[in-house]
Amino acid sequence: MKALIWHSNGSIELVDKSIPEIQNDYDAIVKVELSSICTSDIHIIKGCVPQAVPNTTLGHEFVGQVIKVGKKIKNLKPGDRVAANCETFCGECFYCKKGFINNCEKGGWHLGCKIDGCHAEYVRVPYANTGLNILPDNVSYEDALFVGDILSSGYFGADMIEIKKNDTIAVIGAGPVGLCAMLCAKYLGAKRIVAIDIDNARLKIAEKENLADFYLNPKDSEKIIKQITDNHGIDGVIECAGTKESFELSWKIARANSIIGIVAMYEENQILPLPDMYGKNLTFKTGGVDAIHCEKLINLISKGKISTNFLITEKMPFSNIEQAYKLFADKKGLKIALYPDKLEQ
Numbered sequence: 001m002k003a004l005i006w007h008s009n010g011s012i013e014l015v016d017k018s019i020p021e022i023q024n025d026y027d028a029i030v031k032v033e034l035s036s037i038c039t040s041d042i043h044i045i046k047g048c049v050p051q052a053v054p055n056t057t058l059g060h061e062f063v064g065q066v067i068k069v070g071k072k073i074k075n076l077k078p079g080d081r082v083a084a085n086c087e088t089f090c091g092e093c094f095y096c097k098k099g100f101i102n103n104c105e106k107g108g109w110h111l112g113c114k115i116d117g118c119h120a121e122y123v124r125v126p127y128a129n130t131g132l133n134i135l136p137d138n139v140s141y142e143d144a145l146f147v148g149d150i151l152s153s154g155y156f157g158a159d160m161i162e163i164k165k166n167d168t169i170a171v172i173g174a175g176p177v178g179l180c181a182m183l184c185a186k187y188l189g190a191k192r193i194v195a196i197d198i199d200n201a202r203l204k205i206a207e208k209e210n211l212a213d214f215y216l217n218p219k220d221s222e223k224i225i226k227q228i229t230d231n232h233g234i235d236g237v238i239e240c241a242g243t244k245e246s247f248e249l250s251w252k253i254a255r256a257n258s259i260i261g262i263v264a265m266y267e268e269n270q271i272l273p274l275p276d277m278y279g280k281n282l283t284f285k286t287g288g289v290d291a292i293h294c295e296k297l298i299n300l301i302s303k304g305k306i307s308t309n310f311l312i313t314e315k316m317p318f319s320n321i322e323q324a325y326k327l328f329a330d331k332k333g334l335k336i337a338l339y340p341d342k343l344e345q
């Protein structure tokens with residue numbers, strides 16, 4: 001089968017690999033029916049993810065059909081349509097029991113990072129009993145493509161800031177994860193949502209989808225936020241942009257005693273200027289997504305309460321994946337859906 005690997009010199013290559021086999025009783029083999037590229041894949045190629053193993057097949061965002069299952073997998077069978085979690089987690093260790101699956105003692109971000117991922121025709125999923133969620137008949141592969149990664153990340157961010165009734169919250173970064181955070185913040189009861197991005201085209205998408213109430217450029221945002229919040233500031237900020245400027249903005253627009261949820265993955269260290277923010281009594285929460293709400297998110301999609309289909313701005317066959325990576329890295333459009341190459345089946 002074809003698989004897209006990365007090299008430590010920062011290049012990617014479509015190579016031939018053999019179809020993965022069951023290695024462990026908790027494995028499943030999934031035929032990838034639809035996959036997408038995530039900013040984390042680009043971070044790996046750039047060498048910003050120390051644990052990533054060169055020559056590994058990239059990709060952790062996908063949906064597909066179960067082909068084979070290991071002996072101890074009871075909740076899945078061949079033929080099941082599934083959405084995959086971007087995290088590998090055992091469900092039984094100290095952290096998993098607390099719901100902190102990103103720190104699973106046996107897992108973490110494995111697929112497409114430490115072991116072969118989904119940018120291939122087939123993928124081996126370890127701990128498939130927890131890492132795969134079955135899709136109801138009325139949820140298509142397109143509907144569920146983002147459940148296990150960016151929608152989970154958006155939900156994680158919105159959940160972190162502990163939204164209360166009447167809250168005005170802000171999402172910095174109107175990229176795919178930021179847009180999902182807006183969707184989830186609305187679902188979790190935010191009264192007003194402020195979308196902030198330097199890219200007007202992305203703000204336009206948020207506006208077209210009616211995901212926020214205010215659409216601001218960072219340079220005007222401090223002033224306008226003061227006006228719309230009686231000088232108090234934002235009740236909860238979700239930082240999804242990942243730059244020095246966006247990190248700084250996140251605590252500047254936050255009102256005293258609020259929570260700043262950092263979902264973004266930075267390429268360098270950030271500075272917390274504690275003297276400047278003294279007395280503001282802020283809470284910072286950070287983290288890699290604990291994607292434990294996949295079933296709930298699939299349910300919400302099934303009931304028509306949320307939809308992420310608008311995020312697919314490009315559809316390409318898998319054989320064009322190298323071109324797709326270039327498009328995605330250049331931030332052309334939002335998300336690319338990669339379909340199996342019918343000719344190669």
Ligand SMILES: [Zn+2]
Pocket residue numbers: 038039040041060061086149150
């Ligand atoms: Zn990702």
Ligand SMILES: [Zn+2]
Pocket residue numbers: 089090091092093094095096097103104105106107
């Ligand atoms: Zn665990």
